[in-house]
Amino acid sequence: MIIAQGHDLEQRFGATPLFSNVNFTIENNARIGLVGPNGVGKTTLLKIMTGKQEATHGEFTVNKGIELGYIAQEHDFDESKSIWDEMITVFQPLIDQGKQLEQLQYAVADHPEDQDLLKKLDQAQFSFEQAGGYTYQAEMKSMLNGFNFPQAAWQKQIASLSGGEKTRLSFVKLLLKKPPLLLLDEPTNYLDLDTLDWLEAFLKNYPGAIVTVSHDQYFLDHLATQIFELNHGALTIFKGNYSQYLAQRELRDQQQEAAFEKQQEEIKRQEEFIQKNIVRASTTKQAQSRRKALEKMDLIDPPKHSGKVRISFKSARPSGKEVLILKDLTIGYPDKVMLRDIDFQINKGDRVAVIGPNGIGKSTLLKTVVKQLEPKGGSIKYGASLDIGYYDQELQGLDYSKTVIDTIWDKHRDMDEKDIRSILASFLFTAKDIDKKVSQLSGGQRARLTLTVLSMEHDNFLLMDEPTNHLDIEAKEVLEKALASYDGTLLFVSHDRYFINQLANKIVAVRDGHAKIYEGNYSYYLDEKAKQAQAEAEKAPAAPQLVKTSDSKLSYQEQKKRDSEKRKLQRLVDQAEQQLAELEAKEADIQQQMADPAIAADFSKLGPLQEDLTAVQEELEKVSAQWEENSLKLEDFD
Known part of the structure; x- marks a missing residue:
C-alpha cells in the first residue's frame, strides 16, 4: 500500500534549480536508500518530506494517520533532564492511560458489584496491555542498551553528553516512538560497529517504512530494497540494494x-x-x-557519472618485509591506560583494520605508533626503510589560515603551479576553490585536501584514522580502490564495514582494554565471533559416549572413573528435581496471588507479578531441560 508520494517536486535557490521533476512513491514496508554526491539536495528533499522546508514547486503528500519520524543532526531534547526522564516522555500518553486505569481500579474496589465498571476495567486493562503498558520500560532499557547507554548512564543530564551521544539518543527517542514512516539522515554517524550491527537487525524488522540518506554501503546493502539516486538535478529509482x-x-x-x-x-x-x-x-x-x-534530433547526453575524485597512492621506495612489531604494548595518557598487552606484527603489503567501540583507544594506538604519544609499557619495533604517512580524523594536519593551493605549494616548492592545479583538480577542487582558505572549506573538502597532501608524500606505510569520514559514497569508493592498489602497507581505524571488508586482510579487534587479532577481513571476523559465541553457549562439556560393556571387562581405574561420573550425574539430577519442586511451588504461589480480586484489579501490583511469573516459568523450562538431559545421560550407565 502506498503511504506517501512526491509529485513533480522542484527546489530552486534563486534562479538555479537544485532538482526538478522529482516523482516517487513510498510503500508501507519500503526500505529506501537515498544516495548521491554531497550537495545534490538529499537532506533538502528529506526536509521537504518532513515539512521543515517548502518546495519551490510540486508537493509531498502523506496518507491520513501516517506519522513521520525524522532524525537529523539537530536534537530535540530538554537538556536539563536526565536520559531516562527524557526518554520516558515518549510514553506520556501511555503513562496517562495507566493513571486513568488506576482510577478505574479504585472505582471498582469501591463498587465491586458494579458490572458496568468491571466491564470498563476489563476493556481498559486489555487496551493498556496491547499498547505496551506493562512492557514499555523494558523496551526503553533494551533500546538504551542497544545504543550503548548502560544503566549507569541513565541518570546523566543530557546537557553533559557529547554531540555523538546526543545523536545516538535522538535515535533512541525516535525509534521508541515507532512512527509508520522513518526518515533518517546519516543514521550511522557516531555509531560503533556493535551498535551498527544491532541497529541493522532492529531496522530489518521495523514495522514501518524507512527512507535513509547514508554513505554507508554496508548498511545500505543490508537494509535497502530500493535506491533513489539524486544526481544532476534528477531522481532515478533502482530496485535492490546498493551493490545491485x-x-x-x-x-x-x-x-x-x-x-x-x-x-x-x-x-x-x-x-x-x-x-x-x-x-x-x-x-x-x-x-x-x-x-x-x-x-x-533528440540529443543523447553522455553518462553523467564522471568527474569523480581521482586518487592514487604510491610509495617512493619499498619498505623492509617486517613493517611493525608491537610486543606487550601498553598505551594511554599520563593519567589513564587505554589498552594493555598488545601483541601483533604487520608485514609489508598488509591491510590491517583496527575496530572497536568509540573511546576505547583505537586512535590512541595510531598516535602512539606515529610517536605523538609515548608508550606506557612494552615495545614498538619499526621496520627498515620505513616512511610513515598519517591521516588524522580531526584533520589537524591542515593550517586553516592558508589557502588550498598554498597548502600544497608550501610542501612542494619545486612544483609548477600548473601541475599543482592539475592535481587539485583531480581531487575535485575548482579554480575558485583553490584560492579559498582551508577554514572556508566544508568537511568533505578538507578531507579531500588532506588526502591530496598525503598522496603527494609517497610514503610506504600509511596510518589512517577514519579516512572515510566526511567523504560522500562515491569518493569513498574511489579511495577504497586507490588503497586496494597501493603498493605499500596500511594500518587504519574505521567504522565503515564495507570499506573494512573490501580492504583488510587482518582485523585488530579492541575490547575491554585488550586487542585480539583475526587473520581475515570483516566477514571472517564476524564468522569467528559467531563461532566463539556458539562455543561459549556450548561450554558445558558433552557427556562421554559410554560403550555398553560388562563391569568385569573394565579395569579398576576405568570402573572408578565411571562410578564417579555416574555419581556426579545423579547429584545433578537430584539438584534439578529439588529446583523444579521449588520453582513449581513459587509458580503456584504467584498464580494464587494473581487470582486475588484485589490484586487483579490493581495493575501496579499485577504487572510486577506477571513479570515474576514469566521469569519463574522461563527458569522452570531451563531447569527442566537440564534435568531431562542429565537423566538421559544417567540412563547410559545402566
Missing part, C-alpha cells in the same frame, strides 16, 4: 555511452553530407532536409 544499484547504474551508463557514441557518429556523418551537398543545386534540397532533421 551500482551494477544496474554501470550497465545503464555503458548503454548510454554506446548510444551517445553511435548518435555522435551519425551526426558527424550527416554534417559531412550537408557540407558537401548544400551548395550543389542537384542535392541542396536533400541537404537542407537532413539539416532540419538534425536540428529536431
